[in-house]
Amino acid sequence: MSVKAVVLNSGGCDSTVALGVAVNNFGKEDVSTVSIRYGQKHFRELECAENIARYYGVKHYVLDLSEVFKYNTTCTLLTTSDKELPEGSYEEQQKNSETGIVSSYVPFRNGLMLSAVASFAMSIYPDDIVQIYLGNHADDAAGNAYPDCSKEFTAMMNRAIYEGSGHKCLLESPFVTMNKTQVVAEGLKLQVPFELTTSCYNGKDKACGKCGTCIDRIKAFRENNAIDPIEYDGEDPFADMR
Numbered sequence: 692m693s694v695k696a697v698v699l700n701s702g703g704c705d706s707t708v709a710l711g712v713a714v715n716n717f718g719k720e721d722v723s724t725v726s727i728r729y730g731q732k733h734f735r736e737l738e739c740a741e742n743i744a745r746y747y748g749v750k751h752y753v754l755d756l757s758e759v760f761k762y763n764t765t766c767t768l769l770t771t772s773d774k775e776l777p778e779g780s781y782e783e784q785q786k787n788s789e790t791g792i793v794s795s796y797v798p799f800r801n802g803l804m805l806s807a808v809a810s811f812a813m814s815i816y817p818d819d820i821v822q823i824y825l826g827n828h829a830d831d832a833a834g835n836a837y838p839d840c841s842k843e844f845t846a847m848m849n850r851a852i853y854e855g856s857g858h859k860c861l862l863e864s865p866f867v868t869m870n871k872t873q874v875v876a877e878g879l880k881l882q883v884p885f886e887l888t889t890s891c892y893n894g895k896d897k898a899c900g901k902c903g904t905c906i907d908r909i910k911a912f913r914e915n916n917a918i919d920p921i922e923y924d925g926e927d928p929f930a931d932m933r
Contacts, residue, residue, distance in 0.1 A: 694822060698724045704888050
């Protein structure tokens with residue numbers, strides 16, 4: 692019985708670094724990636740995930756879980772909501788939230804996706820042990836912004852997946868105690884193709900540089916004294932480093 696890896700890849704910065712770690716650990720022939728349609732307002736992230744899988748030479752799959760979220764009208768990431776995506780850092784957004792949860796939180800999305808991917812992994816690798824990689828990190832969970840990214844959530848989901856799969860699947864979360872700056876540092880070391888990734892919640896060709904995830908990404912690259920290779924709309928956030 693061999694060990695395989697299935698990486699939950701959103702086409703973003705963190706999940707792509709997780710893929711780089713998995714390929715480094717297992718080799719591309721034993722790694723697959725999965726992306727999820729969940730009713731998001733744009734599909735740029737799915738296109739990026741497919742391009743990233745092609746870059747690494749790994750098999751890529753897409754699962755559709757959008758029916759689960761079709762009744763949600765509050766999450767600003769979903770097509771079912773007419774609310775505008777907020778600008779500003781997550782810290783600023785949390786000041787207007789009683790619970791600390793930000794408006795771009797898709798309810799229990801990671802729990803749903805991980806459950807689906809565990810079942811999927813057992814289907815494509817019925818005779819193997821499977822490590823399921825999730826690219827969540829400590830900044831995601833800070834102040835309860837995204838509660839399904841926390842260390843506690845990750846540990847409990849790992850236990851549920853392990854027991855529920857008959858000890859065939861495990862959850863691997865290599866960055867759960869790291870911040871985004873450390874994740875980017877790991878990606879730079881592994882020479883991850885950041886130019887193929889997207890983080891912006893607006894889903895345009897050029898990142899807005901103003902939403903919470905853009906702000907975090909810019910900060911992480913700057914703290915690594917590195918220039919982000921993607922394009923930003925408006926003023927270049929790395930102009931002083933070029």
